[in-house]
Amino acid sequence: MCRWMAWLGQPIPIEELLFKSPHGIVDQSLHARMGAEPTNGDGFGLGWYGSGAGPALYHSVAPAWADPNLRELASHIESPLFMVHVRAAIGSPVQQTNCHPFRDGDWLFVHNGYIADFHLLRRELMLAIDPDRFADVSGSTDTEVVFHVALTLGLKEDPIGAMERTIGLIEATASRLGIANPVQGSFGISDGDSLWAVRYASDGKPRSLFASADPESIRRLHPENERFRRLTADDRVIVSEPFSDLPGVWHEIPPSTAVTVRRGGVLESQPFEPATTSVGA
Amino acid sequence: MCRWMAWLGQPIPIEELLFKSPHGIVDQSLHARMGAEPTNGDGFGLGWYGSGAGPALYHSVAPAWADPNLRELASHIESPLFMVHVRAAIGSPVQQTNCHPFRDGDWLFVHNGYIADFHLLRRELMLAIDPDRFADVSGSTDTEVVFHVALTLGLKEDPIGAMERTIGLIEATASRLGIANPVQGSFGISDGDSLWAVRYASDGKPRSLFASADPESIRRLHPENERFRRLTADDRVIVSEPFSDLPGVWHEIPPSTAVTVRRGGVLESQPFEPATTSVGA
Amino acid sequence: MCRWMAWLGQPIPIEELLFKSPHGIVDQSLHARMGAEPTNGDGFGLGWYGSGAGPALYHSVAPAWADPNLRELASHIESPLFMVHVRAAIGSPVQQTNCHPFRDGDWLFVHNGYIADFHLLRRELMLAIDPDRFADVSGSTDTEVVFHVALTLGLKEDPIGAMERTIGLIEATASRLGIANPVQGSFGISDGDSLWAVRYASDGKPRSLFASADPESIRRLHPENERFRRLTADDRVIVSEPFSDLPGVWHEIPPSTAVTVRRGGVLESQPFEPATTSVGA
């Protein structure tokens, strides 16, 4: 299990959501409430867009709650679009190359969940990766392989469609090998401009995923809240689990659903259906 | 908060108690039941006596549950006397020099608990350390300072007496500075031959501490248990919290009590009373 | 031995000086030419002023040449004033709390060199630290103690004067304990606005230190150089050893000299003379 969050909106100091929000993602690294496990201490990653070309990555093998560099970066970097992922390793090594977000050019990718029996599927799925990309897989997680399969199947042209083809391919491969319910999780994707999130599990019961309500509604519901008063119409957060229990602030994204967040606070929702594909070994 | 354990008995592969016991200390690093916090993921340490001169130390900043080297060492090293400590940092940095056990010559020292308002007490307590030892303090924990004060006050000649003088000194210093209830915790000490443990808190409510019952009683209570059949009369374990819930296997060490474990399975208990001392700045 | 550099000038991507300059500080971590040792692989630190309150720190125990996060930060952060330090540990532990720059509020501090027989001097020097600051010393380096003594002796009001008093105090203390030539090194200091550097050794032969010439002279000497054409009158670099061998680009700062760099490219030089002081235990 893992937890992740993504912000798209006005440029804010990253610490606002990491350390200054009640039950923010760093707190979730130690005390997650909705996940399979409360502890996500097997490294973490921060990816952000801002100064310099493309997104920047900070990957650490320390638990997020205990990494002094994370506090430094979070309080000295502002960004209009960033993603944070805290990891529970379930078996694979704790190393920077296994930390999310994964990156390719301008694109970032995070995942909460797993590919079942990945050791049985790994070879087949790696063969579905464009041979020119094969050597780019530098860690040993299921997620990085999923990312490269998705890139092979057109992630940069059609993010949600490519994810439907990727998960379709995984399910077809798993089926061939007799593995039930291979896909579990939520996925977050960005190109620096928009944000996409997918909530899906082969067994119909995916990990939790939430989007913040539109800021106007949030402010109307909680007029006394200082923090909410600073929100603009542009601001949206996607999270594995809500930062707070305030009613009306978070909307659950339903299972088998993909959402697209665009600048200006636009949030669009659509059904997510794995597609059959002819690509493969 | 932290958790620790110590074994004195027949030489056993360290993994027996770390990985092969239900709810062993590595499991407690992730899921402690009796501590102030369930997670003890801020590094850990293993100290063992065996081949080579004096005790060996392995200190790691990784959580114990996620360090592959610990599994390697635990399954390839046998020892008749070892101590393991998993740490929850409460503010001080996660670094190897802050990992327990601390060592001086043949002696090892672990602590679960804290010195209250240590930042206010640190200077005074470091001044109570023998000036020749002052530069040996290489980390920033309260425990390392307590250890060096205890060494100054005769730990190697009279472990329990020195701990009584040390804690008496801390309480007197704290009192002078207006700090209430300065000492909390349990302490484990060894010279490679015997084992001493202290359970004490200034407020009378110290962290939990348990000793294994004598092996004969354990076997009588649980005649069907394979693992217990291998216990000999020499074997004793001291733990912050029991590995299992089996009745009769663990005896709580009462508050304000010190125990001495000697080879041959001898366990002696005595009241622990902080002593006033004239040593100091 | 260590190597450090400091930039004060127009805001630039940090990578310009770390990775895109020939023989920059990261190259010096692996191949220093002028130091006592070619390798400075025992961790490093980056301190920069920019977004957010006060300077930010990134401390790493990895060698600078091998830390992927450093490349990420360097290519995605711009700063008008930053300092980088690569460390050769000479005995003290490789841990983040021993990485330079050290920080207090708005102030940063780096050091290349050593305090001789520091284990003998540590207690005396720590007693010279303002008791309210004593608990702020969180690592085990000589440099951090020097920094806190200097803060105690007025660093923030009069940086060079405080350094003269600090080094005077160290020399007086060493003399009392029979330690010859206790101070060796160069020091870099900043408050986010100006930059101070000191080159001094008790034996008169301090570690190397250089300042970049004024940009106009540099451009006149090397009119064909693209990189130099981008320099403005504001830009100055202080380095342990030059990035390149180009003549006229670097001026050696003489032994027993302090320099002050102010915005606008102003570089002032003055003799540095340790002062006797009445502060102490």
Add this chain to the structure above:
Amino acid sequence: MCRWMAWLGQPIPIEELLFKSPHGIVDQSLHARMGAEPTNGDGFGLGWYGSGAGPALYHSVAPAWADPNLRELASHIESPLFMVHVRAAIGSPVQQTNCHPFRDGDWLFVHNGYIADFHLLRRELMLAIDPDRFADVSGSTDTEVVFHVALTLGLKEDPIGAMERTIGLIEATASRLGIANPVQGSFGISDGDSLWAVRYASDGKPRSLFASADPESIRRLHPENERFRRLTADDRVIVSEPFSDLPGVWHEIPPSTAVTVRRGGVLESQPFEPATTSVGA
């Protein structure tokens, strides 16, 4: 570039060869003399046979010269057969899963050198791995892939023959892809009983490799040397570069040669010739 060493002989404290020999492997991590680079600071590994089932591994991302745990293990573990590898990463990440020795069951494997253009060859070579082993590749080095290809081609039945087939396969694959001189290096292999070493490069100029002379000759040449007096007829060391410059102590293993060391100090040498093989994609 990297450096490695292997000991087969009487059980000795590992520190004898790591820290107590002049220019031992830890010194070579900082000051190699014969390699492409003097610094091998990108992690290291120790594999040893002794107590417990199969070989134990200690992998660390710290430079060998700076890891306090290595000193602890080396001075508290005795072994009749151990291998140490210090790494210079040349591009691939510094992480424990990239540290040598690699292990499969009772077998250990180390390598000094590289597979040229590995990013172009990686996919083809991974397809040559037994599909059941594919998911066991957990790091991103060329060496780990070579090891798993060799296991696929019979390493455990015929170590040198399997290496000849493996390198033959790599050269054939490289040739198909237009890559010249793909293999460079020396390889060390053990099953806990014997030791095999291969020195080979496609261009005929492999990395250096040496075997210690038979102990009797060493003692006769250097009768005054205390250390050598303790050698028995059983003792042999294989090293990337000699620990000392003493004449007659080290014999260079010629290029295109494989050696076998068996208990009793037996050292056998044979030509090493890459073999064509029909296995592969």
